Amino acid sequence: MxxxxxxxxxxxxxxxxxxxxxxxxxxxxxxxxxxxxxxxxxxxxxxxxxxxxxxxxxxxxxxxxxxxxxxxxxxxxxxxxxxxxxxxxxxxxxxxxxxxxxxxxxxxxxxxxxxxxxxxxxxxxxxxxxxxxxxxxxxxxxxxxxxxxxxxxxxxxxxxxxxxxxxxxxxxxxSGVKGLRLIKVKGSSFYGYIKDEYTTLPESFDRPLFIYLDINWHYEDTDDAKGDQPDQYVCAEQVAHIAQTLFHQEDSPSIQNLIYKIGLRVLKRFPQLAEISFVSNNRTWETIVEEVSYSADGKVFTDPRPPYGFQGFSVTKEDLALAEAEEEK
Ligand SMILES: O=c1[nH]c(=O)c2[nH]c(=O)[nH]c2[nH]1
Structure with missing residues (x-):
């Protein structure tokens, strides 16, 4: 039996x-x-x-x-x-x-x-x-x-x-940096997502994207985290500066894609890291006035109401190798 x-x-x-x-x-x-x-x-x-x-x-x-x-x-x-x-x-x-x-x-x-x-x-x-x-x-x-x-x-x-x-x-x-709050006033979009009976969000081709971001990273060799060899240490300030630079340079189609690109750049700059991960929170401002009298681009916004969307993503050295191979093609 x-x-x-x-x-x-x-x-x-x-x-x-x-x-x-x-x-x-x-x-x-x-x-x-x-x-x-x-x-x-x-x-x-x-x-x-x-x-x-x-x-x-x-x-x-x-x-x-x-x-x-x-x-x-x-x-x-x-x-x-x-x-x-x-x-x-x-x-x-x-x-x-x-x-x-x-x-x-x-x-x-x-x-x-x-x-x-x-x-x-x-x-x-x-x-x-x-x-x-x-x-x-x-x-x-x-x-x-x-x-x-x-x-x-x-x-x-x-x-x-x-x-x-x-x-x-x-x-x-x-190691990490917590509490980044970055707003890009124009140049971000979010469109092309599933439209069905649950969709009410209008597509956006130029949104005021406000993100909260926490970033964490792991070294290949944990000894490098101690900073005894300063040129092997990764400063939180530098990672934050890479994040804000990428945000400035990229016209992002989504937060998902933005954090992936920040991850690739950080790993490119710091080969002593094995992996970097992100937790982002979407605080995109709500548009109240689309056109104001005295400036061509001016608008009026307010904070979004809850609930808030979030993303979690990690990027590894293999991702960087694949992205670089793709770029060379
Ligand atoms: O960058 C974004 N990613 C999403 O998945 C999403 N979903 C949503 O409603 N707004 C956004 N924005």
Whole structure:
């Protein structure tokens, strides 16, 4: 007789704990200098006079099971102590990037507490930009007063695991830039989509395309993310500048196509990356007045109402090779 095979699903229990929103402001960290120059960006590095971050840490390990099941706190590193650990180590960090800092602190956690098996850390950097001060020979950046940039933020995450031989291994590393908000006032279209009984959207041949965009990338070699070799490091500012340049240069038929092209350009400029991915959100302005009296191109717009469309897409080195082969034909 045939018996039905029962599939046994080996589930791994979810178990972690940690601290979020650890705000770190380290002054006079190592400046980030010597990054690769690219045509789309005049960005040349970060002074790191203020190295500011919002950090999250989560730790894992079987030793923590009894804290959940029995209320036994003997192995628990208080999340308050984790916050102090991160802040104190910010004073010891000798590198110039958030990626490097997250990996450094993750390894220090594993070193200090032998029962921690894995550490995941992520962060968003606060850009603090020098304000311009008048001098006798024009304006110059202040080395004392900074304006906090709020919307666009470099982001990073790392997962470091203890290995069988008590070494540490970077299991996952991501870098990114969050919170781009770009509006192109004319030159974008969206037409040719399916028309059926559900379609009410009119085709648009020149829309005011407003996008929210988060971008993430992976390096071929996670070591390059640390910025110890600055010409192998990819700055969030440079990726943002490529995105805005492509937006300017391309008359996009859709957000889908626009993010693909941004991805190809970033991978072309930075061969040290393996993959780049996008999450975009469509905030295209609603047109209220099509023609205004005093300018040929002038119109009046307002914000769109919810719901909002979104796209997610990743572009790899293989995509770039295919696109370049296609171009050569
Ligand atoms: O760029 C766009 N892509 C879509 O898939 C879409 N759908 C929609 O209604 N507007 C847009 N815009």
């Amino acid at each position: 045939k018996t039905k095979s029962v599939q046994k699903v080996a589930t791994k229990r979810t178990m972690y704990y940690g601290k979020a929103d650890v705000f770190v402001y380290r002054t006079y960290a190592k400046p980030l200098k010597g990054i690769r120059e690219i045509p789309e960006s005049s960005f040349r590095g970060r002074s790191n006079i203020i190295f500011g971050m919002d950090i999250q840490v989560a730790i894992k390990g079987n030793a923590f099971l009894s804290s959940f099941t029995e209320g036994d706190n003997t192995q628990v590193v208080a999340t308050d102590s984790m916050k102090n650990f991160i802040l104190r180590h910010a004073g010891d960090y000798t590198g110039a990037t958030m990626e490097g800092f997250l990996e450094f602190v993750s390894k220090e956690f594993l070193q200090k507490y032998p029962h921690i098996e894995a550490v995941t850390m992520s962060g968003q950097q606060f850009p603090f930009n020098e304000v311009e001060i008048p001098t006798e020979s024009g304006f110059a950046p202040s080395e004392l007063v900074f304006r906090q940039g709020l919307v666009e933020q470099p982001s990073a995450s790392v997962q470091v695991e203890r290995t069988a031989d008590d070494q540490y291994e970077v299991i996952e590393q991501t």
